[in-house]
Amino acid sequence: MNSPTLAEVRAWxxxxxxxxxxxxxxxxEGVIYLDGNSLGPLPHATQARLAGVIAQxxxxxLIRGWNDxxxxxxxxxxxxxxxxxxxxxxxxxxxxxSTTVNLFKLVAAARALHPxxxxxLTEAGxxxxxxxxxxxxxxxxxxxxVKTAASDQMASxxxxxxxxxxxCHVHYRSGARYDMAAMNAAAARCxxxxxxxxxxxxxxxxxxxxxxxxxxxxxxxxxFLNGGPGAPACLYVTAALQDHVRSPIQGWIGHASPFGFSxxxxxxxxxxxxxxxTPGILGLAALxxxxxxxxxxPPAAIWAKAxxxxxxxxxxxxxxxxxxxxxxxxxxxHRGSHIAFRCPQAASVMQALIARGVIGDxxxxxxxxxxxxxxxxxxxxxxxxxxxxxxxxxxxxLF
Amino acid sequence: MNSPTLAEVRAWxxxxxxxxxxxxxxxxEGVIYLDGNSLGPLPHATQARLAGVIAQxxxxxLIRGWNDxxxxxxxxxxxxxxxxxxxxxxxxxxxxxSTTVNLFKLVAAARALHPxxxxxLTEAGxxxxxxxxxxxxxxxxxxxxVKTAASDQMASxxxxxxxxxxxCHVHYRSGARYDMAAMNAAAARCxxxxxxxxxxxxxxxxxxxxxxxxxxxxxxxxxFLNGGPGAPACLYVTAALQDHVRSPIQGWIGHASPFGFSxxxxxxxxxxxxxxxTPGILGLAALxxxxxxxxxxPPAAIWAKAxxxxxxxxxxxxxxxxxxxxxxxxxxxHRGSHIAFRCPQAASVMQALIARGVIGDxxxxxxxxxxxxxxxxxxxxxxxxxxxxxxxxxxxxLF
Numbered sequence: 001m002n003s004p005t006l007a008e009v010r011a012w013x014x015x016x017x018x019x020x021x022x023x024x025x026x027x028x029e030g031v032i033y034l035d036g037n038s039l040g041p042l043p044h045a046t047q048a049r050l051a052g053v054i055a056q057x058x059x060x061x062l063i064r065g066w067n068d069x070x071x072x073x074x075x076x077x078x079x080x081x082x083x084x085x086x087x088x089x090x091x092x093x094x095x096x097x098s099t100t101v102n103l104f105k106l107v108a109a110a111r112a113l114h115p116x117x118x119x120x121l122t123e124a125g126x127x128x129x130x131x132x133x134x135x136x137x138x139x140x141x142x143x144x145x146v147k148t149a150a151s152d153q154m155a156s157x158x159x160x161x162x163x164x165x166x167x168c169h170v171h172y173r174s175g176a177r178y179d180m181a182a183m184n185a186a187a188a189r190c191x192x193x194x195x196x197x198x199x200x201x202x203x204x205x206x207x208x209x210x211x212x213x214x215x216x217x218x219x220x221x222x223x224f225l226n227g228g229p230g231a232p233a234c235l236y237v238t239a240a241l242q243d244h245v246r247s248p249i250q251g252w253i254g255h256a257s258p259f260g261f262s263x264x265x266x267x268x269x270x271x272x273x274x275x276x277x278t279p280g281i282l283g284l285a286a287l288x289x290x291x292x293x294x295x296x297x298p299p300a301a302i303w304a305k306a307x308x309x310x311x312x313x314x315x316x317x318x319x320x321x322x323x324x325x326x327x328x329x330x331x332x333x334h335r336g337s338h339i340a341f342r343c344p345q346a347a348s349v350m351q352a353l354i355a356r357g358v359i360g361d362x363x364x365x366x367x368x369x370x371x372x373x374x375x376x377x378x379x380x381x382x383x384x385x386x387x388x389x390x391x392x393x394x395x396x397x398l399f
Numbered sequence: 400m401n402s403p404t405l406a407e408v409r410a411w412x413x414x415x416x417x418x419x420x421x422x423x424x425x426x427x428e429g430v431i432y433l434d435g436n437s438l439g440p441l442p443h444a445t446q447a448r449l450a451g452v453i454a455q456x457x458x459x460x461l462i463r464g465w466n467d468x469x470x471x472x473x474x475x476x477x478x479x480x481x482x483x484x485x486x487x488x489x490x491x492x493x494x495x496x497s498t499t500v501n502l503f504k505l506v507a508a509a510r511a512l513h514p515x516x517x518x519x520l521t522e523a524g525x526x527x528x529x530x531x532x533x534x535x536x537x538x539x540x541x542x543x544x545v546k547t548a549a550s551d552q553m554a555s556x557x558x559x560x561x562x563x564x565x566x567c568h569v570h571y572r573s574g575a576r577y578d579m580a581a582m583n584a585a586a587a588r589c590x591x592x593x594x595x596x597x598x599x600x601x602x603x604x605x606x607x608x609x610x611x612x613x614x615x616x617x618x619x620x621x622x623f624l625n626g627g628p629g630a631p632a633c634l635y636v637t638a639a640l641q642d643h644v645r646s647p648i649q650g651w652i653g654h655a656s657p658f659g660f661s662x663x664x665x666x667x668x669x670x671x672x673x674x675x676x677t678p679g680i681l682g683l684a685a686l687x688x689x690x691x692x693x694x695x696x697p698p699a700a701i702w703a704k705a706x707x708x709x710x711x712x713x714x715x716x717x718x719x720x721x722x723x724x725x726x727x728x729x730x731x732x733h734r735g736s737h738i739a740f741r742c743p744q745a746a747s748v749m750q751a752l753i754a755r756g757v758i759g760d761x762x763x764x765x766x767x768x769x770x771x772x773x774x775x776x777x778x779x780x781x782x783x784x785x786x787x788x789x790x791x792x793x794x795x796x797l798f
């Protein structure tokens with residue numbers, strides 16, 4: 001991309017097929033929000049939906065909501081909707097707990113397929129929860145150790161002793177993306193299972209879990225899916241594997257017959273066996289509304305705009321702030337939907353940007369991270385954001 | 400108690416010091432709600448609070464809500480409030496996950512204190528999740544087995560091989576309550592720890608966890624605390640034990656420095672180490688509002704009214720429906736805050752009651768269960784509920 005003019009950028013917005021979606025979100029005045037990869041904004045429909053859940057379903061329906069308002073079915077119903085975004089089939093995804101808890105459940109379940117193997121493998125320096133979860137499981141179970149590798153050594157680090165692998169599909173800082181099909185093929189050759197952490201992928205990039213041979217994954221509801229602060233997470237297990245694995249956290253909601261109140265645990269058939277406790281309905285309702293809005297947008301337009309938002313940011317920043325070192329791969333198939341730069345004063349730069357109403361993230365020690373979310377981000381927002389970065393630079397204070 | 404007249408019952412309501420609290424709840428017309436032990440009703444203040452969290456904190460504040468709106472502090476802040484209801488100190492209770500997930504974390508943590516012991520002990524026939532959790536942990540860890548005992552054999556079933564005990568303080572069907580101090584003393588003599596499940600105790604009965612020597616407990620937010628459908632749960636660890644135990648589910652929010660993004664897991668000091676993933680803010684906000692309302696009521700009035708509601712139900716039912724077999728102990732110190740009857744046609748009776756607007760619970764195979772919740776239940780509601788039971792009986796269809 002050559003640097004466009006502001007007039008050209010405005011013309012892109014004018015002809016953007018996703019432009020009408022911006023009005024579906026409650027975005028505050030005076031803010032350019034490039035942090036939807038940390039917490040997506042509030043959809044107006046979510047506000048209305050939650051008001052109904054609170055006043056009618058809970059207030060009037062009371063306990064009857066579990067059946068009459070479809071609360072019991074919400075984890076599977078919302079999971080089926082998310083499955084469309086993940087390239088999975090109905091019945092392969094369920095909404096439950098947090099990404100952390102779901103990672104624990106799936107790594108334990110994957111490992112139980114290979115009790116004779118002694119290694120859990122994950123990437124060094126990716127999102128720390130992925131590492132913490134395998135460390136915690138290794139601390140709990142005897143004869144299990146954790147091995148880490150850099151991303152480009154990951155395939156070769158798998159071997160016949162690898163019980164399970166945890167990989168963050170898109171790196172939370174750099175935005176670099178694994179080739180999912182290639183990694184799953186490498187795992188299959190070693191007879192092991194990758195548990196994919198899709199926190200920075202779900203709603204951010206096209207996903208084809210089934211076609212790419214993914215067996216297990218978790219995803220985050222509050223980032224690109226706009227499910228609200230601390231929204232419940234989702235969990236995927238390929239249909240063929242479901243009846244051969246079980247959750248270590250056995251609760252009544254994952255039972256084949258929750259209202260039988262039997263002492264004997266019998267896991268529910270299919271993906272529902274990965275439910276544990278009573279699902280949080282407020283969080284689920286907000287997530288479902290966010291996902292409904294996402295599903296209303298044409299996927300091809302989302303991915304095309306995401307790529308163009310990235311190229312625009314990169315191209316404008318290269319011209320006005322060449323001192324910023326781009327961390328994110330430029331090929332759209334090798335990255336997620338955020339752009340990250342290294343800058344020694346990143347913490348102070350982000351503070352200055354937020355003071356100017358441009359909200360992104362600082363990630364230690366030296367990374368500026370900006371989420372690119374096609375549903376509500378205009379090309380002109382990127383123009384103005386980069387201009388704000390340039391202002392901060394010109395003030396000479398920071399870099 | 401001798402059977403009072405309706406006029407007397409109405410006079411009790413008139414002079415009830417808790418009567419003003421009923422107006423704080425959004426109770427639907429035409430319903431007598433005796434199921435607040437399954438799902439508490441909606442407080443008006445919760446509706447207003449959630450509207451603010453959604454529109455202002457999330458909608459306008461966006462990612463800034465984690466600091467500016469106190470979201471990061473919400474699990475500990477709400478935990479400290481719940482601690483007052485549990486007889487625990489600030490810093491001993493935190494809100495996180497579900498009761499199921501919290502049970503898993505605490506049983507694993509308690510067991511890790513005694514890796515050489517091989518038995519997890521729980522009660523047969525109590526709430527099945529308690530049993531499922533220990534079975535799941537025993538399935539995950541080698542050389543660990545599950546032993547069950549009846550409630551009156553529980554103290555003698557503990558021995559030097561007992562790694563941890565899980566006990567539901569108030570039985571979910573019968574309402575029978577353990578003597579917590581006596582059981583903790585028995586556990587201490589065997590050098591083991593009881594993880595108390597307070598699902599039917601928190602907000603239902605006076606609790607003195609610290610004074611009674613309790614070391615670990617979980618509690619439910621959506622029953623007597625009126626925290627909304629699937630509200631997050633709470634978790635208690637006595638201060639002296641906190642730095643000697645850790646959660647098996649290690650996530651970034653339980654890290655000593657969540658925003659340090661370090662590969663090395665260092666558990667947060669104190670109770671916060673039992674957090675795992677990002678907390679669900681909508682559920683937390685609703686729970687905090689419910690707890691705030693509960694804390695506004697004088698505890699002595701709550702427990703006195705609970706006892707009188709029970710006695711009234713029992714006395715009226717004994718007269719009008721003598722075929723109902725009372726399951727719940729009559730001594731208030733030996734039970735929770737619901738009343739349960741055995742009746743062969745319990746399922747059909749409850750259906751008929753719900754059709755008449757009297758909402759309680761059926762618990763298989765043959766139990767009618769009615770929650771007695773002093774904040775919003777009138778004595779006259781009990782009068783009318785028992786009259787509805789009598790009508791169902793008189794129709795001759797059911798019992």
